Amino acid sequence: MSDHTTQLLTEPLTGEDARLAALHAALVDRASAESAVDVTYRLVDSPVGSLLLAATESGVVRVAFETEGHDRVLESLGSSVGSRILRGGDRLDPLARELDDYFAGRRQGFDIPLDLRLARGFRLTVLRHLGEIPYGSTESYGEVAVASGSPRAVRAVGSACATNPLPIVVPCHRVVRSDGSLGGYLGGLPAKERLLALERAA
Structure with a gap:
């Protein structure tokens, strides 16, 4: 390039x-x-x-x-x-x-068309579910695994979140550990904390 x-x-x-x-x-x-x-x-x-x-x-x-x-x-x-x-x-x-x-707190979801070609298989299934987690809410990695049809695939859920090509728009920041701690985030934990705080405050 x-x-x-x-x-x-x-x-x-x-x-x-x-x-x-x-x-x-x-x-x-x-x-x-x-x-x-x-x-x-x-x-x-x-x-x-x-x-x-x-x-x-x-x-x-x-x-x-x-x-x-x-x-x-x-x-x-x-x-x-x-x-x-x-x-x-x-x-x-x-x-x-x-x-x-x-x-600015004026929007809770995104309406633009998405091209999901960078995710395949189970990762794509996970990403599609992430869009269903309500604004201001969270789900554990285990809950996402169950909702995605593979209850034992908790680590695979973590991998799907870590490689999410569309963070924020596809809200992997709403996925946390079962004990409520944040877990990892592609943009860094301060970014994840800020996004969750923004949604909680709305």
Whole structure:
């Protein structure tokens, strides 16, 4: 992946730079409309740090915490989804708005289309169940295993949560240990604590 693809714009653009940025955005939109792009992505700020959002034609395929390494996530998407990756376009605007509403306490779920191609088998079954855990509630790993049809697969549930490609949107933060302690979290325990506290306060 080229440096140009992953370069972040950190200062306001003026003159020729602004014109080039507008041209780039138009090209991204055009390429997306013509299916010439496998993945588009953008970065958004949030109360749990910078989040990388990525989408395909089918829907949002990845939400990644900064602790995961955004460059590594983009490289992984290049291998697993497709190498034609561009930053920009408006494909991720709906998710960005829904995340803003979620963190502001105005939204309890997400309505955007999801592309779950990065999860298969039992992991996919677990992810589908996670969306059924009510906002502000939690379930233990064991309860999720039972609900997913494999009562003994507690460790597999933990693995599915740890590799969830769509954290926050698919709420693996609502899964805790049977004794009520938090367990692990892809974005780090402070992020998990913050998400649970946000939902409890609503």
